[in-house]
Amino acid sequence: MTMAGSVLAPNPAPAAAPSPAPRKQRTGRALSDRRTRFGLLNATPVVVYLLILFIYPIFSTLMLSLKGEDGAFTLHWYTDAFRGANLEILLTTLRISAETSLLALGIGFLLASAISRLKPLWAGLAMIVVVVPHFISALVRTYGWIILLGDNGVVNNVLTDLHFPGAPFQLLYNEIGVVIGTTAVMLPYTVLLLYAVMKGIDRRLLAAAASMGAGRITIFRRVYVPLVAPGLVNAGVLSFILCLGYYLTPALMGGEKQTMVASLIDEQVMKQNQWNGASALGIILLLLTFAGLLLLKLLKSAGEALRNRGTAS
Amino acid sequence: MPETDVKPSPAAPTLVTGTGKPLSVTRLRKTYGGVTAVDEVSMEIAAGEFVTFLGASGSGKTTTLMMIAGFCEPDSGSIVVGGRDVTRLAPQKRGLGFVFQQYLLFPHMTVWENVAFPLQLRGVPKAELRRRVGETLEMAGLSAMARRRPRELSGGQQQRVALCRALVYRPPVILMDEPLGALDKKLRDQLQTEIKRIQQELGLTVIYVTHDQEEALVLSDRIAVMRDGRIDQFDTPQELFERPRTPFVADFLGAANFLPGHLEERSDGDAHILVRLDTGGLLRARPQAAAGGARVRAAVQPGRLALCPPGDGFCTGTVETVTYVGTLVRVTVRPLGGANTEPVRLELPAGRAPALGERIGLAADPADVSVFPDVLPDPEHGG
Numbered sequence: 297m298t299m300a301g302s303v304l305a306p307n308p309a310p311a312a313a314p315s316p317a318p319r320k321q322r323t324g325r326a327l328s329d330r331r332t333r334f335g336l337l338n339a340t341p342v343v344v345y346l347l348i349l350f351i352y353p354i355f356s357t358l359m360l361s362l363k364g365e366d367g368a369f370t371l372h373w374y375t376d377a378f379r380g381a382n383l384e385i386l387l388t389t390l391r392i393s394a395e396t397s398l399l400a401l402g403i404g405f406l407l408a409s410a411i412s413r414l415k416p417l418w419a420g421l422a423m424i425v426v427v428v429p430h431f432i433s434a435l436v437r438t439y440g441w442i443i444l445l446g447d448n449g450v451v452n453n454v455l456t457d458l459h460f461p462g463a464p465f466q467l468l469y470n471e472i473g474v475v476i477g478t479t480a481v482m483l484p485y486t487v488l489l490l491y492a493v494m495k496g497i498d499r500r501l502l503a504a505a506a507s508m509g510a511g512r513i514t515i516f517r518r519v520y521v522p523l524v525a526p527g528l529v530n531a532g533v534l535s536f537i538l539c540l541g542y543y544l545t546p547a548l549m550g551g552e553k554q555t556m557v558a559s560l561i562d563e564q565v566m567k568q569n570q571w572n573g574a575s576a577l578g579i580i581l582l583l584l585t586f587a588g589l590l591l592l593k594l595l596k597s598a599g600e601a602l603r604n605r606g607t608a609s
Numbered sequence: 610m611p612e613t614d615v616k617p618s619p620a621a622p623t624l625v626t627g628t629g630k631p632l633s634v635t636r637l638r639k640t641y642g643g644v645t646a647v648d649e650v651s652m653e654i655a656a657g658e659f660v661t662f663l664g665a666s667g668s669g670k671t672t673t674l675m676m677i678a679g680f681c682e683p684d685s686g687s688i689v690v691g692g693r694d695v696t697r698l699a700p701q702k703r704g705l706g707f708v709f710q711q712y713l714l715f716p717h718m719t720v721w722e723n724v725a726f727p728l729q730l731r732g733v734p735k736a737e738l739r740r741r742v743g744e745t746l747e748m749a750g751l752s753a754m755a756r757r758r759p760r761e762l763s764g765g766q767q768q769r770v771a772l773c774r775a776l777v778y779r780p781p782v783i784l785m786d787e788p789l790g791a792l793d794k795k796l797r798d799q800l801q802t803e804i805k806r807i808q809q810e811l812g813l814t815v816i817y818v819t820h821d822q823e824e825a826l827v828l829s830d831r832i833a834v835m836r837d838g839r840i841d842q843f844d845t846p847q848e849l850f851e852r853p854r855t856p857f858v859a860d861f862l863g864a865a866n867f868l869p870g871h872l873e874e875r876s877d878g879d880a881h882i883l884v885r886l887d888t889g890g891l892l893r894a895r896p897q898a899a900a901g902g903a904r905v906r907a908a909v910q911p912g913r914l915a916l917c918p919p920g921d922g923f924c925t926g927t928v929e930t931v932t933y934v935g936t937l938v939r940v941t942v943r944p945l946g947g948a949n950t951e952p953v954r955l956e957l958p959a960g961r962a963p964a965l966g967e968r969i970g971l972a973a974d975p976a977d978v979s980v981f982p983d984v985l986p987d988p989e990h991g992g
Binding site: 498500501503504505506507508509510511514518519522523525 | 678679680699700701704705706707709711713715716717726727730731774775778
């Protein structure tokens with residue numbers, strides 16, 4: 297019935313509302329279906345697993361964050377989180393995450409588009425070079441960066457020897473250091489995501505655009521980027537979310553001013569034994585992550601709307 | 610049928626016609642690592658002409674088209690479009706239209722945007738753009754789906770959009786690379802008619818590449834039959850069919866029967882030439898320059914042969930197979946006399962089918978018989 301409907305409809309609206317059957321009736325009908333019941337039975341182990349290992353811990357963290365020292369309900373851990381130094385840490389976290397995801401996106405775009413143009417063998421090798429550092433412990437990688445970027449590190453020594461104006465630079469224990477470190481961590485994700493999208497683009501589309509008169513820049517702007525756009529949004533939001541809760545690299549490569557939320561949680565739990573406040577921060581991080589995912593959805597539907605607007609004429 | 614909601618409507622009267630320009634190709638040559646793909650191809654194509662490059666894969670037809678489009682650079686030779694030498698220009702500077710076999714519509718744009726894209730590139734004012742896109746879509750019967758995405762359309766509709774996109778900016782020449790190759794037979798026939806109609810209405814110069822000889826015959830004003838990087842014959846479909854200049858053309862366009870024999874000395878002022886076939890019969894062919902006594906092969910299309918009582922025609926034989934193909938029946942006849950003779954293929958109206966094993970004679974109108982000296986390579990080669 298639905299199939300016939302969509303075929304006969306001259307121009308089906310993208311979000312055609314389903315038949316306005318009462319909700320209860322539909323649920324009842326769905327449950328009476330043998331396949332649905334069988335499916336529910338099969339899903340039970342997974343549901344139990346998730347309930348024990350995900351829902352329960354998150355729920356108890358939530359409860360912890362809503363409990364005062366005396367055990368009564370309170371919201372003051374949350375108000376604390378949005379006050380003074382804690383607010384600054386929250387904003388720093390957002391800023392560093394934004395910087396990191398933009399940088400990882402930019403470098404990832406260049407790398408991925410270069411790799412997607414290589415012959416398969418070379419592309420494979422290049423991908424290994426991009427991904428293999430990820431197999432090494434994050435701690436080791438971070439110390440590697442510290443050796444490279446220190447005041448007497450390789451980078452500064454080379455720049456000084458070249459008499460580069462202003463060298464040596466302060467590349468560690470400030471925001472530059474943190475962003476370099478976190479970008480390096482996020483890069484494989486953005487490269488892999490973008491590479492997959494770029495590989496899927498039919499390069500003959502670019503030739504088709506050229507055949508009807510489009511120059512290189514126009515082809516890039518009007519054809520290539522719009523086709524890669526979904527990947528850009530995914531990769532950007534993913535690295536932003538991953539960066540929000542990232543602990544190790546900012547803690548080791550940043551200074552006092554680059555404390556991020558994860559470090560603050562660590563400090564509250566390990567040094568101040570302040571579990572309630574840490575829980576509130578954890579919940580805030582979780583909500584920020586959800587906000588990021590929501591942003592992803594909004595960006596996608598906005599892109600869709602933007603595309604549809606052009607045809608309204 | 611997804612095609613039924615598309616009703617081709619008459620073209621809007623404001624459409625500019627006669628936009629096609631002449632094209633000339635001179636001694637075009639292309640080699641790939643020592644292998645010659647296109648060898649000294651030259652041709653003159655008039656404005657508003659529909660020309661097809663017909664050949665098997667590897668015949669150089671697509672390479673020639675790609676060189677005209679600018680997607681691959683010739684080693685030597687020149688390409689002139691409407692008086693302008695474009696040989697060394699990038700594809701986007703040539704201003705030609707191209708229709709690809711795989712449609713290659715932009716998936717992130719709607720049908721409307723796809724067709725508007727080349728006009729936007731040319732900075733066409735908004736009002737004119739709207740009018741021209743609208744007219745072009747209407748002409749192709751696509752107005753109803755202007756707001757759809759390519760993936761929501763059937764293959765035939767997508768190729769129509771691609772066609773609109775290639776002709777909306779009135780390019781001097783439109784190149785088509787097997788545009789109907791991915792479609793099924795019925796749709797192909799329908800789109801052939803439509804392409805031909807639009808081409809004639811707008812006076813477009815079209816170069817069309819295909820390996821389907823039937824398609825070439827239906828569409829083209831002239832056909833260039835290509836083989837091994839060369840043009841075997843460049844002529845109207847009728848000329849190619851009735852007066853093939855090489856055995857290859859005779860075989861490729863009509864799957865001709867080749868009957869070996871030798872020329873008889875001309876006698877009694879007969880306008881025709883006589884071929885004494887190896888099977889013993891005497892075949893009359895249309896007048897053409899040939900020396901008496903020479904070994905020849907006479908070519909006759911299966912559809913141009915007729916049955917006659919045994920002993921009357923140029924050949925007598927027994928019916929070997931009878932196959933019904935719709936309104937036609939395909940018959941093979943094993944000639945009697947002569948050793949190692951190939952069976953002769955016929956196409957007859959379905960009502961005239963002989964019985965299996967029947968002894969029959971074969972006759973042919975001399976005008977339908979071509980004679981080739983028997984020194985050229987086997988026609989099966991490369992076909």
